[in-house]
Amino acid sequence: MPGILRTIFILLCFLTGAAGLWGQDAMHFDSYGVDDGLLQSTIWGIAQDRNGFLWISTSDGMCKFDGYDFVPCDNVPGGRKSISGWISSDSKGNIWFKHYLGLSKYDVTSDTIVKIFQYQTRRSDDVVFGEDSKGNMWAGLVEAGMLKIDNTSNKIIRTFPFNDSFITPSSRLNSGFVDKKDRIWITQSRKGLVCYDIPSGKFRKYLDTITTLSVTALNDSVLLVGSTNQLYLFNTCNFHIFFIDQINMPTDLKMHEAIVSTCKDMHNNIWLCTVRGVYIFDAQKLRITSHIASFSDDVRNYSKIQNAFCDQSGNMWIGTDGDGLKKLPNNTKKFHNYPHRTEGGNMVKAIDADSSNVYVGYFDNGIDVYDRSGRRVRHIDKRRLPGLSVYALSDIDGTNKLMLLDRERLAIFNSKTDVVTDLQKVMERDIPGEVHEKENHTFIVRSRKHFGYVGRDDRLIRIDGSSAGNIRLTEVHTFNNELLRCAFISSSGRLYVGTTLDFYYQDNEEGSWIKGQLPAATWVKNIAEDKEGNIWVGTIEGIFVYGPDQKLLQYFNEKNQLKNNFIYEMACDDKGRMWISHNKGLSVYEPRSKSFHHYTKEDGLPSNEFNTGAFFKAADGEFFFGGINGIVSFYPDEIINNPVLPTVQITKIKLLDEPLQADSAFWQINALAFPYNKNILSFEFSALEFTNSNRNQYAYMMEGIDPEWIQSGNKRFARYSNMPPGHYAFKVKASNNDGVWSPKEKTIYITITPPYWQQSWFVALYLLAGVSLVAAIVFLFQRARFKKKLRAIELQQKIQNERERISRDLHDSVGAQLSLISNNIEWIAYPLKEFTETERAEKLKSLNQKSREVISTLRESIWALNKEAITMEEFSDKLKSFIQKQLQLYTHIKLQYKEDISQNLVLGPNEALNLFRICQEGISNSLKYSDASILQVAITTTEGKYRVAISDNGKGFTMSDRNALEGHGLDNMKHRAGEIDSTLEIIPVVGTGTTFIISKN
Amino acid sequence: MSYQIAIVDDSRQQLQSLKEKLNYAGEITILFTASNGADYLDQLKKWDRSNLPLVVLMDIDMPVMDGIEAVRNATTIYDSIAYIMLTVFDDDEKLFSAIQAGASGYLLKEDGIGSLIESIKEVIEKEGAPMSPSIARKALKLLTTANINTSPIEKATNTLSEREMEILKGLVDGLDFRQIAAELFISSNTVRKHISNIYTKLHVTSKVQAVKIAMKNKWV
Structure with a gap:
C-alpha cells in the first residue's frame, strides 16, 4: 500500500539580515518515516536510477522507493547493513554508492551490483566526485586515494594516493565535484579549496584562508563555496572570490557539520543542507531566499539535514538526520x-x-x-x-x-x-x-x-x-x-x-x-x-x-x-x-x-x-x-499541470499469488510463459512519478481477455485468474498527479501453454492415433475378410483334395474290384478253356461274393464321404461291423475287440477312410492267410493320437513269403499310412502270429 | 406257414425285385406294396385289423412321407406291425431314429434273399433283429443317461436292467449274440429276448419323448 502521506505545513522562519524577501507561499512537505516503511530515519544519501526508482541509503541499509513502498536492497556487498554513506547517480542512470567494503555500482541495464573497488574503512567521508567529459567516474577515498573508473567496463583505470594533493590521510573530505572543464574541486577539513586538473593531472590549491565546507557550481565558471557562516562566489577563470551571503550557524559547531551537502534544484537554485535546516540560495538573485529551519511541528527545533536530491520530476527530497525523508513536490501551480x-x-x-x-x-x-x-x-x-x-x-x-x-x-x-x-x-x-x-x-x-x-x-x-x-x-x-x-x-x-x-x-x-x-x-x-x-x-x-x-x-x-x-x-x-x-x-x-x-x-x-x-x-x-x-x-x-510524463514500471509479479521467482527484475521482464495450471497472475505497477503518487492514475489491460483499457484510478494492482491457454499481452500505462497520461505503455507478453493434451502436437498425435486406429481396424477387418475368403478357398481346395483322394480311393478299391469282376465274367463268358459245371458254379459264386464286396466297398467310401468328421467311436463301430461280416465267412475265428477311446478323437474323412482300408487289408490278410483262431483288435487313443493294433495267433510269415504273394498289399498299406501321417509296424513272428500296428505320428 | 408282409419303397424296380425274390421263396406272402409313407398309411386303412401284415419292409428315403415318419405314425395306431427298414447305406443316425420311431431292425437292400427271409423271421418270432455295434452304442447311451426330468415310472420302463446293459456292451464290443450268450452263460434265446426288450424300451423312449414334446407344446 502506498505510504501514508502526512502533509505538514511549515512555518517559514525569516532570515535575519538584509534584503530578506518575505516568502508568500506555504510549502507543503510530504514526510516519510519508519512507519511508512523507511528502513531508518537517518538518511545518508538519495539518488534515482534510470528506471525511476529512488535509492535511499539509511543507517539500517539501503532501500528502493517506487512511490508507494520502500523495498530493502538485500544484494548489497557486505550485507544490507553495510551502507556507510555516499550515494549518487551518473549520467547513464546507474547508482554509485560507497559501503564498508568499498565502492560499488548498481548497473541499471543489467540490474546487478558490480563491485568496483574493494577496501574496508569505517570512515564516512569518502566522496564520489562525478563523471568527467570522457565518461570516467572519479572518486576520492581518503585512505586509498583518487580513483578513476571506466564507466563502461567498471574497471579501475588508475588510483593514486593524495600525496601531492594537499590532502592528507588525516584530512576529511567534505565535498567535491567534477566541473565542465574536467576539473575536480574538493573541499576538505583543512582550509582552502583543492583543484585537481584531470587533463594535466595536477593538484592546485586556492583560498588558503577560508575554511571550505561545500563547493558547487553556480554556473560554468563560478562556484558557490560554503564556509562555516559565509557563502562565497569563486570565479574559476580569474580566481576572484566574492563574499555573497551569510548563513547563521552556531559558533560552537564543528566546522564540517555546518554545511553537510548541497544540491541544485530545477531552477538552478542551490539547496544547502546544514545542521540548521535547508538554505535555498537563489541563482538569479544571488542570495539566500529561503530557509527551511524545521520539518517538525515544533518550530523551535532545527532539523539536521543530511542531504537533498532533486528527482526527475523536479521534486526535492530532503534526507534528515533522525527525522526521516521529506519531499517538497515540484509545484508547478503557483497558487x-x-x-x-x-x-x-x-x-x-x-x-x-x-x-x-x-x-x-x-x-x-x-x-x-x-x-x-x-x-x-x-x-x-x-x-x-x-x-x-x-x-x-x-x-x-x-x-x-x-x-x-x-x-x-x-x-x-x-x-x-x-x-x-x-x-x-x-x-x-x-x-x-x-x-x-x-x-x-x-x-x-x-x-x-x-x-x-x-x-x-x-x-x-x-x-x-x-x-x-x-x-x-x-x-x-x-x-x-x-x-x-x-x-x-x-x-x-x-x-x-x-x-x-x-x-x-x-x-x-x-x-x-x-x-x-x-x-x-x-x-x-x-x-x-x-x-x-x-x-x-x-x-x-x-x-x-x-x-x-x-x-x-x-x-x-x-x-x-x-x-x-x-x-x-x-x-x-x-x-x-x-x-x-x-x-x-x-x-x-x-x-x-x-x-x-x-x-x-x-x-x-x-x-x-x-x-x-x-x-x-x-x-x-x-x-x-x-x-x-x-x-x-x-x-x-x-497554473501549469505537472508536465512530466511518468514511466510506468511493473514492480511485482505474482504467480498463483506468490511472488514470481525470476532471474531478472520484474521491470525488466518482457515476456513470460507458464503452463496451463499456473494461470493466476497478478501485477503491481508504479508510475515512478513522485510529485503526488496518490493521484497517479493507472490503466491496464490484458490483450486477449480485456476488450479495452481498464481505468484503475489510483489502484496499481491487476489480477487475472484462470487464464485459459493462449497468447496475451499485459499492458499498463499511467498518468501523473495532474492527470497527464504518458503514451508510453509497459507491455509484458504472456503465454499460457496448453496442457499437453490440448497442444497442437498432441491433438495432431491424437488425431493421427485415431485415424491410424480406424485404419488399423479397417485393415484388420479387411484382412479378416480376406483371410476368411482365403480359408474358404483353402477349404474348397481341401474339399477338392479330399474329393480327389476319395475318388482315387474309389478308383483304387472299387475300380480294382470291378475290373476283377469284369475279368472273371469275361473269363466265364468267353472261356479260354472248358470249365466243368462245378468250376463254373464255384466261379459264379465267387463272382457273386465279389460283386457283393464291391457294394460294401462303395458303401464304405460313401460313409466316409458323407461326413465332415468321423469320431473314433464311429470308426471303431464301422470296423466292428466289417469284422462281423467277415467272420460270417470264417466262423471258426473268434474276435477279441478292445476299445479304449475315452478320449474321443475326430478324424477327417480321408484319414478315416485310409485308416479303415489299412485295417481292412490287415484283417483280411489275417483271416485269409494266417490260419488263426483268434483275431485281436485293439484301438486306443491317447494325447490326441490313435493306435490300432491288429494281431492274430496264426502262423505268421516272413518277408520273403509276403513278397512273393502279396507284396502289393503291404506296400499299399504302407503308402496309405504315409498318406495319413501314421506309422505302420508289421511284426510277423513265425509260428506265433502277426501283428499290425498303425499309430498316428 | 406264410408270413404276411408289406413292402414300401419309392423305387418300382426295388419293389419288383423284392416281390419276385420273396414270392419265389414261398414262405412270405406280400399283402400290398406302397410307394411312400403316406401311401402306405392310406392303404393300411383298407385292411381289416385281424388281417394286417406282420412285418413291413420300409424304405427310408421316400418322398411325401419318409420311412421314419411312417413308422412313427403307424406304430401309434397299429402296434402289432413290426418294421424292418430297408436301406442302401447304413446311415446309423437314421436307423437309430427309425428304431426309436418303432422299427425293429434293418436290412441292406442288396442282402441276399436268404438273409432277407431270415431277418423277417427273426423280427416276427424273436421280436428284434440283431443290433449293429453302432446301434447298440447309441441305445446304450440313450438308455443309460439319467434324465432329471424322468418320473419314477418312466425310469422303470425306460432304463436298462443290468443284464440288458451287459448285452448291449457286448454288442458294442462287436460280439454276436452267440458270443454274448457264451460269455454271460445264458442261452442265445435269452439274449434275443433281452434285445427285443431293448427295442421295446427304445420304442417307449421315442413315445415318451413324443408325448413330452406334445405336452410341452400343449398339443395334448
Whole structure:
C-alpha cells in the first residue's frame, strides 16, 4: 500500500539580515518515516536510477522507493547493513554508492551490483566526485586515494594516493565535484579549496584562508563555496572570490557539520543542507531566499539535514538526520496563499483589488488590506464597520468602494482614509419596506453606467450617484417572491439576475425581464460568460451552460465531470478557461480539450471550501478566490499541470499469488510463459512519478481477455485468474498527479501453454492415433475378410483334395474290384478253356461274393464321404461291423475287440477312410492267410493320437513269403499310412502270429 | 406257414425285385406294396385289423412321407406291425431314429434273399433283429443317461436292467449274440429276448419323448 502521506505545513522562519524577501507561499512537505516503511530515519544519501526508482541509503541499509513502498536492497556487498554513506547517480542512470567494503555500482541495464573497488574503512567521508567529459567516474577515498573508473567496463583505470594533493590521510573530505572543464574541486577539513586538473593531472590549491565546507557550481565558471557562516562566489577563470551571503550557524559547531551537502534544484537554485535546516540560495538573485529551519511541528527545533536530491520530476527530497525523508513536490501551480491572521476567523466573503492593494472582507473579522505582493499592510477592525461581516466590496471610483454588510447594510469605504460611511439612511429614504428574509445578500455587481446593482429580498436595486458622497438607490424590478442571489452583466450588456429558483435577464434597461427557464428550479449562485458568449449558470446543483440562442448546451454536475455541485464563483480567464470555485476546491474548464482539471489543497490552495461572493479578477488578470481559510491568488497562466510524463514500471509479479521467482527484475521482464495450471497472475505497477503518487492514475489491460483499457484510478494492482491457454499481452500505462497520461505503455507478453493434451502436437498425435486406429481396424477387418475368403478357398481346395483322394480311393478299391469282376465274367463268358459245371458254379459264386464286396466297398467310401468328421467311436463301430461280416465267412475265428477311446478323437474323412482300408487289408490278410483262431483288435487313443493294433495267433510269415504273394498289399498299406501321417509296424513272428500296428505320428 | 408282409419303397424296380425274390421263396406272402409313407398309411386303412401284415419292409428315403415318419405314425395306431427298414447305406443316425420311431431292425437292400427271409423271421418270432455295434452304442447311451426330468415310472420302463446293459456292451464290443450268450452263460434265446426288450424300451423312449414334446407344446 502506498505510504501514508502526512502533509505538514511549515512555518517559514525569516532570515535575519538584509534584503530578506518575505516568502508568500506555504510549502507543503510530504514526510516519510519508519512507519511508512523507511528502513531508518537517518538518511545518508538519495539518488534515482534510470528506471525511476529512488535509492535511499539509511543507517539500517539501503532501500528502493517506487512511490508507494520502500523495498530493502538485500544484494548489497557486505550485507544490507553495510551502507556507510555516499550515494549518487551518473549520467547513464546507474547508482554509485560507497559501503564498508568499498565502492560499488548498481548497473541499471543489467540490474546487478558490480563491485568496483574493494577496501574496508569505517570512515564516512569518502566522496564520489562525478563523471568527467570522457565518461570516467572519479572518486576520492581518503585512505586509498583518487580513483578513476571506466564507466563502461567498471574497471579501475588508475588510483593514486593524495600525496601531492594537499590532502592528507588525516584530512576529511567534505565535498567535491567534477566541473565542465574536467576539473575536480574538493573541499576538505583543512582550509582552502583543492583543484585537481584531470587533463594535466595536477593538484592546485586556492583560498588558503577560508575554511571550505561545500563547493558547487553556480554556473560554468563560478562556484558557490560554503564556509562555516559565509557563502562565497569563486570565479574559476580569474580566481576572484566574492563574499555573497551569510548563513547563521552556531559558533560552537564543528566546522564540517555546518554545511553537510548541497544540491541544485530545477531552477538552478542551490539547496544547502546544514545542521540548521535547508538554505535555498537563489541563482538569479544571488542570495539566500529561503530557509527551511524545521520539518517538525515544533518550530523551535532545527532539523539536521543530511542531504537533498532533486528527482526527475523536479521534486526535492530532503534526507534528515533522525527525522526521516521529506519531499517538497515540484509545484508547478503557483497558487499564492495570503498569510492570514491567526486570531479571529479567516472566512473570506468579499474581495476587491486594484493595482496596488488587495482588500479582503471577512466574516466577522473586518477587512485586511494587502499589497499586491501578498504582504499584509493593514487591518480594519470589524468594529469600525456598520456591520460585522463584509459580504461584498465593489469599487466605484478607484478610491471609494461600495460595501455590503450583514443586515443588508450598505456603506461606502474610502480606501485611502479607511473611512466607512453608512448608507442606511439612503436605503431607508429610497427603498422603503422592511427586509424580510433572513439570508443575507452577497452581491454587488458593477455596471458600466451605474455604480452597481444590489439585491434586497426579491427586489433588484440599482445604485447611482454623481459621486461616492451622493448615492441614489432605485428599485428596478421585483421578482415575485423569488429571493435574489446573484447578478451578472454580460459583454453584450445584458443584465442577468439569479434567484433561488431560476435566472432572469434583461437586454436593456427598458426591456422586459425574460425567464431563463432552468430545467429544474434550483438556487442560482453565480452567472458568468465564457469567451464564446455562452452563459454559465452556476447553481447548487451544477452548472447549466446556455448558448447565445438560449439553448441549453451542457449540464455539468457531479455525475458529469464536476467534483462538486455546490458552485460559488465562476470566472473566465483571458484564454477562455472557466475557473470555478466550489466546496471541494477549484476547477477549471478547458474549452479546447472540453475537460476539467480540479485543484485542491494538495495543489496549494489554502482550503477546499470556498465562499459565495469571494472572488475578484484584477485588471492584470490575477484571480483572487476566497475560502474559509483566507484567499488564494494566481495568474491562470501560472497554473501549469505537472508536465512530466511518468514511466510506468511493473514492480511485482505474482504467480498463483506468490511472488514470481525470476532471474531478472520484474521491470525488466518482457515476456513470460507458464503452463496451463499456473494461470493466476497478478501485477503491481508504479508510475515512478513522485510529485503526488496518490493521484497517479493507472490503466491496464490484458490483450486477449480485456476488450479495452481498464481505468484503475489510483489502484496499481491487476489480477487475472484462470487464464485459459493462449497468447496475451499485459499492458499498463499511467498518468501523473495532474492527470497527464504518458503514451508510453509497459507491455509484458504472456503465454499460457496448453496442457499437453490440448497442444497442437498432441491433438495432431491424437488425431493421427485415431485415424491410424480406424485404419488399423479397417485393415484388420479387411484382412479378416480376406483371410476368411482365403480359408474358404483353402477349404474348397481341401474339399477338392479330399474329393480327389476319395475318388482315387474309389478308383483304387472299387475300380480294382470291378475290373476283377469284369475279368472273371469275361473269363466265364468267353472261356479260354472248358470249365466243368462245378468250376463254373464255384466261379459264379465267387463272382457273386465279389460283386457283393464291391457294394460294401462303395458303401464304405460313401460313409466316409458323407461326413465332415468321423469320431473314433464311429470308426471303431464301422470296423466292428466289417469284422462281423467277415467272420460270417470264417466262423471258426473268434474276435477279441478292445476299445479304449475315452478320449474321443475326430478324424477327417480321408484319414478315416485310409485308416479303415489299412485295417481292412490287415484283417483280411489275417483271416485269409494266417490260419488263426483268434483275431485281436485293439484301438486306443491317447494325447490326441490313435493306435490300432491288429494281431492274430496264426502262423505268421516272413518277408520273403509276403513278397512273393502279396507284396502289393503291404506296400499299399504302407503308402496309405504315409498318406495319413501314421506309422505302420508289421511284426510277423513265425509260428506265433502277426501283428499290425498303425499309430498316428 | 406264410408270413404276411408289406413292402414300401419309392423305387418300382426295388419293389419288383423284392416281390419276385420273396414270392419265389414261398414262405412270405406280400399283402400290398406302397410307394411312400403316406401311401402306405392310406392303404393300411383298407385292411381289416385281424388281417394286417406282420412285418413291413420300409424304405427310408421316400418322398411325401419318409420311412421314419411312417413308422412313427403307424406304430401309434397299429402296434402289432413290426418294421424292418430297408436301406442302401447304413446311415446309423437314421436307423437309430427309425428304431426309436418303432422299427425293429434293418436290412441292406442288396442282402441276399436268404438273409432277407431270415431277418423277417427273426423280427416276427424273436421280436428284434440283431443290433449293429453302432446301434447298440447309441441305445446304450440313450438308455443309460439319467434324465432329471424322468418320473419314477418312466425310469422303470425306460432304463436298462443290468443284464440288458451287459448285452448291449457286448454288442458294442462287436460280439454276436452267440458270443454274448457264451460269455454271460445264458442261452442265445435269452439274449434275443433281452434285445427285443431293448427295442421295446427304445420304442417307449421315442413315445415318451413324443408325448413330452406334445405336452410341452400343449398339443395334448
